[in-house]
Amino acid sequence: xxxxxxxxxGFIGSHLCDALIAREDEVWCLDNxxxxxxxxxxxxxxxxxxxxxxxDLLDRVALNELFAASDFNAVFHLAANxxxxxxxxxxxxxxxxxxxxxxxxxxxxxxxxxxxxxxxSTSAVFGENEAKLNEMDGPLRxxxxxxxxxxxxxxxxxxxxHTLGLQATILRFPNVVGERAxxxxxxDFIAKLKxxxxxxxxxxxxxxxxxxxYVKDLVEALLLTFQANLSQFEVFHVAGEGFTTVxxxxxxxVANSANPEAALAFTGGDRGWPGDVPRFDYDTSRIRGLGWxxxxxxxxxxxxxxxxxxxxxx
Amino acid sequence: xxxxxxxxxGFIGSHLCDALIAREDEVWCLDNxxxxxxxxxxxxxxxxxxxxxxxDLLDRVALNELFAASDFNAVFHLAANxxxxxxxxxxxxxxxxxxxxxxxxxxxxxxxxxxxxxxxSTSAVFGENEAKLNEMDGPLRxxxxxxxxxxxxxxxxxxxxHTLGLQATILRFPNVVGERAxxxxxxDFIAKLKxxxxxxxxxxxxxxxxxxxYVKDLVEALLLTFQANLSQFEVFHVAGEGFTTVxxxxxxxVANSANPEAALAFTGGDRGWPGDVPRFDYDTSRIRGLGWxxxxxxxxxxxxxxxxxxxxxx
Numbered sequence: 001x002x003x004x005x006x007x008x009x010g011f012i013g014s015h016l017c018d019a020l021i022a023r024e025d026e027v028w029c030l031d032n033x034x035x036x037x038x039x040x041x042x043x044x045x046x047x048x049x050x051x052x053x054x055x056d057l058l059d060r061v062a063l064n065e066l067f068a069a070s071d072f073n074a075v076f077h078l079a080a081n082x083x084x085x086x087x088x089x090x091x092x093x094x095x096x097x098x099x100x101x102x103x104x105x106x107x108x109x110x111x112x113x114x115x116x117x118x119x120x121s122t123s124a125v126f127g128e129n130e131a132k133l134n135e136m137d138g139p140l141r142x143x144x145x146x147x148x149x150x151x152x153x154x155x156x157x158x159x160x161x162h163t164l165g166l167q168a169t170i171l172r173f174p175n176v177v178g179e180r181a182x183x184x185x186x187x188d189f190i191a192k193l194k195x196x197x198x199x200x201x202x203x204x205x206x207x208x209x210x211x212x213x214y215v216k217d218l219v220e221a222l223l224l225t226f227q228a229n230l231s232q233f234e235v236f237h238v239a240g241e242g243f244t245t246v247x248x249x250x251x252x253x254v255a256n257s258a259n260p261e262a263a264l265a266f267t268g269g270d271r272g273w274p275g276d277v278p279r280f281d282y283d284t285s286r287i288r289g290l291g292w293x294x295x296x297x298x299x300x301x302x303x304x305x306x307x308x309x310x311x312x313x314x
Numbered sequence: 315x316x317x318x319x320x321x322x323x324g325f326i327g328s329h330l331c332d333a334l335i336a337r338e339d340e341v342w343c344l345d346n347x348x349x350x351x352x353x354x355x356x357x358x359x360x361x362x363x364x365x366x367x368x369x370d371l372l373d374r375v376a377l378n379e380l381f382a383a384s385d386f387n388a389v390f391h392l393a394a395n396x397x398x399x400x401x402x403x404x405x406x407x408x409x410x411x412x413x414x415x416x417x418x419x420x421x422x423x424x425x426x427x428x429x430x431x432x433x434x435s436t437s438a439v440f441g442e443n444e445a446k447l448n449e450m451d452g453p454l455r456x457x458x459x460x461x462x463x464x465x466x467x468x469x470x471x472x473x474x475x476h477t478l479g480l481q482a483t484i485l486r487f488p489n490v491v492g493e494r495a496x497x498x499x500x501x502d503f504i505a506k507l508k509x510x511x512x513x514x515x516x517x518x519x520x521x522x523x524x525x526x527x528y529v530k531d532l533v534e535a536l537l538l539t540f541q542a543n544l545s546q547f548e549v550f551h552v553a554g555e556g557f558t559t560v561x562x563x564x565x566x567x568v569a570n571s572a573n574p575e576a577a578l579a580f581t582g583g584d585r586g587w588p589g590d591v592p593r594f595d596y597d598t599s600r601i602r603g604l605g606w607x608x609x610x611x612x613x614x615x616x617x618x619x620x621x622x623x624x625x626x627x628x
Binding site: 088091092095099103107110125127128135136137138139140141142143144145147148149151152155156158159162163233235274275 | 402405406413417421424439441442449450451452453454455456457458459462463465466469472473476477547549588589
């Protein structure tokens with residue numbers, strides 16, 4: 001199949017490109033290289049089925065030219081500002097990079113009659129809610145611009161799917177960990193320890209707890225739902241089994257660092273920043289019902305990721 | 315209080331301006347007069363507490379000048395494309411007029427430290443769902459661009475309320491009827507009968523059924539929740555008791571028309587257009603718990619509105 005992956009040089013996108021190339025799809029990896037890195041896809045460049053396109057999704061003319069020239073069978077729309085915290089200082093950032101990019105993708109798909117969309121959404125659409133939420137549950141009351149922009153994108157995808165013939169599958173991701181991560185707590189912790197190896201500053205009181213998923217397990221979930229026989233509009237929650245606290249993550253990172261004796265220094269408070277959801281869990285029985293079996297539970301995923309990042313030069 | 319009403323010359327907005335002026339608030343009625351009409355607020359112009367401002371909310375510079383000059387205590391954000399059907403032909407219309415205007419209002423409020431927002435949302439955020447939905451229920455899967463744009467607006471209001479100090483109250487409106495309506499089934503039926511008095515074309519098979527609310531009852535709901543002691547972010551469903559089918563509405567309009575013998579001609583199908591929700595009902599116990607008692611049930615509201623429009627020159 002001819003598949004467009006937006007954000008294809010990013011953390012999750014590059015792993016997805018790997019998997020699609022392994023499946024012998026023809027892959028157009030689109031990225032503006034704002035968060036994505038050419039390093040992540042360098043190894044794919046020699047494959048004749050792999051095409052890297054440096055393009056900003058907000059460049060409507062260029063996007064339409066690409067769609068007109070390429071005859072895609074499906075789009076995996078992963079391009080986004082994936083750094084939730086960044087959205088707190090620039091209230092328009094997530095609107096442009098998460099919501100408006102989705103509108104541009106939807107319109108290009110409509111114009112060029114591309115019928116299949118896979119979309120990367122987030123648990124952050126729920127906001128602060130400790131119930132074990134399934135895909136039909138409300139309320140949806142995001143507390144971060146990231147969550148709001150993704151919910152806004154979901155809303156528009158719903159309309160295109162219900163009235164304009166698009167078949168859309170939305171996966172709501174939890175925190176994702178693994179090789180090539182460009183952001184997130186593990187990434188931050190490693191960067192901080194490089195600056196101050198004797199002490200690791202941890203935002204909040206460390207009690208924030210969420211489910212994590214290993215990036216390759218997540219890619220499996222994307223491919224599984226992509227291949228499944230689904231209706232016009234479907235939503236799936238994805239997460240590894242269990243959850244992990246920020247304190248546990250910090251301990252795992254320190255234990256694998258150059259200085260396993262580094263002290264943890266908590267900044268205090270129940271959350272890392274305004275918009276951080278302190279506790280979250282959700283019901284993943286729907287995607288498990290399709291046969292998805294992640295390799296790693298939440299804390300295993302964290303541990304594995306830290307070790308792999310260490311192997312690649314911590 | 316100093317109150318800004320966006321869309322203040324529109325159908326609902328002008329009734330709200332009436333009620334606020336009656337309460338002796340100082341009212342800034344903002345409208346770009348795209349759907350709003352100067353006629354609707356002509357009678358208020360002589361009141362020294364009433365100020366009409368012709369301004370487009372997407373004109374960021376002018377909006378900021380207004381906020382800087384006026385020191386508002388609260389904003390009722392009602393400006394919107396209220397014609398759900400219009401959004402099916404121009405997929406960007408609702409995004410600009412419903413979603414982006416909300417972003418502009420939120421940013422102006424943040425910049426100028428205005429802390430209280432009342433927002434007109436819609437039952438259309440739910441999409442197609444026949445359950446009796448309350449405010450905490452999901453899923454939110456709109457099937458119209460109108461519903462998607464309002465859900466996107468709700469998502470952003472949630473973030474501003476949860477993290478940036480705004481106090482926001484969202485009322486989800488059903489179909490609203492009454493004097494000064496600028497759109498909707500009654501309005502369409504009257505216009506059609508003027509062209510072809512012998513026959514009334516009705517979109518769909520007439521079985522579509524929804525709750526209607528009388529505009530002055532809705533304004534009461536807005537004022538009641540505005541005055542109530544609420545938390546930072548609250549959502550209320552508003553509707554008159556019961557529901558009304560499109561067939562019933564057509565019969566009521568014909569009975570009150572110049573030709574009460576006019577035949578009904580149904581176009582067929584379970585809905586009027588793609589994006590029309592055929593059947594809808596929701597749980598309004600929350601706002602009733604605050605003491606809201608509408609004058610009219612759903613079908614009474616329709617009948618009363620048709621009679622009042624007839625009195626004013628059908």
